[in-house]
Each structure stands twice: as structure tokens, then as C-alpha cells.
Amino acid sequence: MNTEDKNYLVVDQLVKWFGSDRAVNGISFSIEKGSFLTLLGPSGCGKTTTLMSIAGLHAIDAGEIRVGDTIYTSREKKIFLPPEKRDIGMVFQSYAIWPHMTVKQNVAYPLEIRKLHADEIDERVNKVLELVGLSEMAEKLATQLSGGQQQRTALARAIVSNPRLLLFDEPLSNLDLKLREQMRVELKRIQNEVGITSIYVTHDQSEALVMSDEIIVMSKGRIEQRDPPLAVYSKPVNEYVSQFIGVANLLKGKVLSEAESGKGKVDISTSITGLSCDCLLSSEMKKGDEVVVSVRPENVSVSRDNTDSSGIEGKVNAAIFMGNCVDCRITSGSYEWKVLTHPRENLNEGDRVFLHLDPEHTLAVTP
Template sequence: MSDNNYLQVNHLVKYFGDDRAVDGISFGIPEGKFLTLLGPSGCGKTTTLMCIAGLHKPDAGEIRIGSDPVTSIEKRINTAPEKRNIGMVFQSYAIWPHMDVTQNVAYPLEIRNMAQSEIDDRVAEALKIVGLTDMADKNATQLSGGQQQRAALARAMVFRPRLLLFDEPLSNLDLKLREQMRVELKRIQHEIGITSIYVTHDQAEALVMSDEIIVMSKGHIEQTGGPHNIYARPVNQFVSNFIGVANLTEGRIVGNGGGGTGTIEISQGGENVQLPCLLADGLSEGDEAYLSVRPENVDASREPMDGPRIEGEVIQSVFLGNCLDCRVKWGEFEWKVLAHSRERLRVGEKVYVRLDPDHTLAVKP
């Protein structure tokens, strides 16, 4: 546990009935960084966010912002949400329909009894940052989804909170707007430099926006790391499967070459193949493991290549322009392959599959 972290969450537990929605997780985030909690629905990410916001009371654990312990079940501390000075953007945006945009954004400042002149300045500034200056007098109901999103962000940051929380804010937008808002949100966060926590089930969103990603499932943290790290070096089967597309098949570690490299043996239809690979932390010889390799790191060709031989039959070949999206059947297993388009593989052909050893991973089950 580091004292350098601006937000620190320790051993957080939250029950819903007998269901342990958050199962003793701990993490932290340095000031000014953008952290994403990523996971499928029901993994506890939103519950964690709600506990940080103070809208849910955890059953155990503590939450500290700066030097301020906002929640500590042991010490019987649980600061009310309105006393935490945290901004939050909700999934539904929650723009109050009985107020116009300016009134919405000014609300947190009025609650803080600021002078009207300062309120005006701050609201104007916030609306400028999110690009809603022209919409100041519009009623909330007249805004489009994207505009409501921006208004919600302006309202969440106008009082210069210590933290900014996002609860799947882009999930109600259409694809195009969502892609545009990802970049925009990241830009604004960077511009105002506010420590942010973002909850999403969309891995692409997480990869684009985050400084740091926490992958969660069933109330646990599966892996923590930067976007590149999470994508390139998943530690277990769940993360590998959840982030991007991967070929995943059961195997066993049969060799340890030191320096994090080793050999994994996979078998299909009585055929055993031993492949050089990178070992996830904690795996050693004899362990059950999963082979994980992304389709772009798998190649297929008619000629045998050096290294371990995997021979299969093409059962699908879709031309995507820059590459071929193929399925190669090997025993019961289907390899997902992004092959060179010059190969022009046809369905029914016998091909050899080659895995790039630098990107072939052995991950925990």
C-alpha cells in the first residue's frame, strides 16, 4: 500500500444479501491519473464506485482520499456523499429536467453558497471546456444524448471536486458518438488534470482512455496494469478472453527457460505440440495453464514453417482487405488466424499454423 496514492481503497467488502458483490479488493491511484474499472456486468465495478461515492456503505474496508479517510468501517467512519466533494457522471446523465443547462451546472455552486458573480464565471468556464457555451439557456430536455453527457460532465467538475467518477457514461450513446466522446473525455480530463475513476464493460473504451486499468470479475481484481500491458500480457484466462480476441486452449507447462520464458504443451486428438512461450507470473513447470495468443500473432501458410508443426484445415476464410480472417481446424480446436492476404487461403486447404513465440503466452487458468 503506497502513501503516494491520492485515492486508496483497502480491503473493500460489500454484500447484497448473502452475495459478496465486492470481495475484499484493494487498489490505489496517484493524483491526476485516469483509472478504469473494467469487467462484465455483475463484477462489482459499479458497486465499488458507489462505495467510493458514498452512495453505498461497504460492509468492511476503508477508503481514503488524500489524507482524508472518507470511509473506514473499523473506525465507524462513513462520510455522507455530499460531504465528500466528489464529482460524478451517471450512466443516465441525470440532467435534471426541470432546470436549464445553466441551472444544472450552477447547482453544486449554489449549494456551496458561492457569490453569484463567481457562479456565473465558473459555469461559463465549465460550459466552455465541454463545448456547450451555446446551449447555456437550453432546457435539459432539448439536449441530445451527447450534449446531456457534456452537461453532466460540466456539472460534475464545476465545483472542482477532489475526484471525478464516471459510471458507464458512454453506454447510452450510439457507436460513432461514443468513439468521439472517448477521445473528448480523455482530453478534458487531461486538461483539468483531475484524478478520475471510470467504470465500463467496454474494453475498447478502457484501452483508449486509461492510464491504468483494473480488470474485475466476481468481486475480485483479476489484473491491474496499463492498457498496453493488459492487452499484451494478460495474466490469466479470464483477462485474455475478456480483452480483445485470443486463441485460448488448455495446456501444461513442460519447461522453464528462465527469464520468464518456458514451454507449454497442448494436445488435440492424440497429437501433442510443445510451444515456446512467455510464462505469466507464478507459473512453473508442471502447472496446468492456458495457451493464449492473439490472432494477429498467428500465421498460416501452405508451406511448413520452422518450429513446432501444427497442421490443420481451413474451415473459414474471409477477405478483409489488409488480411484474411481465417479459422483453422486442428483436432477439435479452431485457431483464429489473421493471415497475410497474399496467401489467398481457401476453405478446405491443408495449412500449417505458426505462433509468434514472442507473443505466445502461458496464462493461469
């Protein structure tokens, strides 16, 4: 793959103000051609603003956006390509399909604007409708469709002209949970098949984990971390990402010692008297640094006895049966651990247990 494909879309030092509010605060990222990147973060962190800036629906205050050799927006070079020249397909939360048109007419619309030959329009529309599973619905009015079908129509319309970029802004958030889960997989399959470079905006972390090739975690107009889903989940770079993605036990601590290959010992005695734990340190962490120890609930193991005296003593406060696992709250010192156990361990409220941390899955992160 050449570097042009690696950096297909480039967002460079993008800044966007609304009045005295800095919605996007100098973010930079690039996307590989054909890949699926998600902007994930809480409400108000600047996801939509970033997307709108790429689409050309916002003027920006600083920075540059380009796709391939084409500069879409550059403050410095005083370039602003109008939205209709950017060759971008968009799918929003509100389906934004035309109610007075049939599914087929909705999907054909972008091609009609381009004045394509009727036969070609027909062929391409039929192909896309088949891809999104709406062939049977082609002649139905948009108003006769379910939410999921309307969103498939919107998707078909966005991809029918084979745009350079696809932008999604929370497209599934109006659907009920079951349909949302089904559409995640479906949407990813379709994106994969058409291979259009996509940016997907959501505040739903499980959606991001399921669908993305890579995730950018944002907060307050900035990028906190960019990584593939597994790395964002298992190697969060800081406390913010740890608590935003999934569930984590987070304990304040101080680095006691550094060993080779990124390992070390962290004192967590402010939470649990006299306790320190072995964990993975990031390269810049030094002895004496304040850190936060992050452990996923599925990475804490529990035993009834403490044969090698390495366990952390605790008491089960709650054990909630979830079917395939038991969600436990276990207190040791002033800290309440969240621990996922197997039902056959048969933990019950009031049980005295010992917790064991795996140094390979115990992470020191930046506060």
C-alpha cells in the same frame, strides 16, 4: 512525485454484502493523483458497488476508503463521511440533468449550492461549457439537447466545482456506437485537461483500452489484474483476463520445461496431437503445472509451405473479409484457431496452410 500523490485515493480491503451476496470481496487498490483508472468486468462483478461505496452511497461491511488525509469510510474506526462532504463529481448512464433548467443553470447548480459569487459562477460555468463544447447551447433547455449533449452537460456539472474525484458509471452506454467512440476520446481529453483523478466503470473492454491510464479487471467482487491497457491486453495474467479482453486462442497445456528469463515449453498435445510450443511463462510456473496457452489472432502467422518444418498444419474453415484484414478460422487437430491475416495473403476456405507462433507473443497463463 511524493507517496501521497501516488496513493491519492486508497481503497483498502473493501467488502460489501447484499443479504447473502458478497458483491465486493475484499478489494484493495490505490490511484495516483490526476490519473484515470477503469474498473472493467462483466455484469454483476461489483463495479457499481465499488463506485457507490467510494461516493458514500453505500455503507460498507469492512475496509477503509480514504482520499489524501481524509478518511471517507472506515468500518473499524467507525467513520462515515456523508456523500455531500466527499467532494466528488459523478456522471452516470442516465444523464440525471434537470429538464426544467437550461444547460447553464444545470452546470451552475453545484456552485450555487456553495454560495459562490455570481460573477465567479458565471466565469467558471462559461469556461467549463467551452471545455465540453457547449458554449452555443448555454441557454437551451436540457430537454432540447441530444443524448451526447446531455452527457456533456452532466460532465460539465460534475467538473465545474473542481472536485477531488470524478466517478463515471457507464456514462456512454446510452449513446449510439459512433457517438460513443467520439465521446471516449473527447471525455479523455477533458479529463486530461482538468486533471481530476477519475474512476471509470464499464463492461466495454474497448472503451477501457482506449481511455484508461490503468485498468482493473474484476470478476465476482475481486480484482483479477491491474495494469496499463497494453499490458492487460498483451500480458493477461490468467485465462479469465485473456478471454475477457479482446480475442484469444486458448489451449490447455502442461509445462514441459522451464528455460531462463521466463521462457519455457508447454505441451499442448491434448488439443493438437504431438505438439508442444515455446512460450513465455510467469515466474511461479513450474514443470508439470497445468496452464493455458494464450495467443492473440494477430500474433499467429500463416504460410503456404512448411520449409523449416516448424509450422502447425491446418485447414482454413472460414475466411471472412473485414476490409483491412481477413478473419480466419483454421483447424488443426481438434482445435480451431482464430487468425487475422492480411488480405493480400488471399486465404480461402479449404486452403491447406501452416501456422507459426512467435514465442515472444505466446503466453502461458493460469487456468
